[in-house]
Amino acid sequence: MISSPHIAVFLGVAALGLVCSPVYAKETIKATLLSNAIQLDMSRVKAGTVMFEVSNAPDSAQTHELVVLKTDLAADKLPVKNGKVPESQFKKMGEVEDMAPGKGKRMTLKLAPGRYVLICNKPGHYAMGMHTSLVVMP
Numbered sequence: 330m331i332s333s334p335h336i337a338v339f340l341g342v343a344a345l346g347l348v349c350s351p352v353y354a355k356e357t358i359k360a361t362l363l364s365n366a367i368q369l370d371m372s373r374v375k376a377g378t379v380m381f382e383v384s385n386a387p388d389s390a391q392t393h394e395l396v397v398l399k400t401d402l403a404a405d406k407l408p409v410k411n412g413k414v415p416e417s418q419f420k421k422m423g424e425v426e427d428m429a430p431g432k433g434k435r436m437t438l439k440l441a442p443g444r445y446v447l448i449c450n451k452p453g454h455y456a457m458g459m460h461t462s463l464v465v466m467p
């Protein structure tokens with residue numbers, strides 16, 4: 330029985346916390362998309378839930394995207410076919426599609442320890458330098 334409104338509020342907050350906890354991101358990485366690069370504010374994270382705050386730079390003048398692939402290849406050594414990296418050849422963890430210049434989106438992924446490469450796979454963009462690597466540590 331709940332006899333006090335304070336206890337009721339406390340229980341309400343506690344219940345909310347339980348509901349929210351599965352989507353709580355432990356690590357946050359800021360990824361900035363430039364026309365000739367992808368910049369991360371950290372190149373290593375701990376395994377688990379990782380939130381990517383992706384933004385397309387205001388002066389990039391092009392729509393970009395961010396694709397996360399799990400691979401041991403170096404970021405600049407991925408195969409390219411008709412201007413694009415064949416994503417089906419890789420384990421694709423997630424993707425943030427089509428951000429106009431100055432716009433951003435968030436994506437939360439569960440990442441196991443290992444090596445990952447982040448790319449923009451708009452035609453020709455990978456070859457322009459839109460790739461970077463991310464190491465996920467145990």
Ligand SMILES: [Cu+2]
Nearest residue numbers: 393449451454
């Ligand atoms: Cu791009």
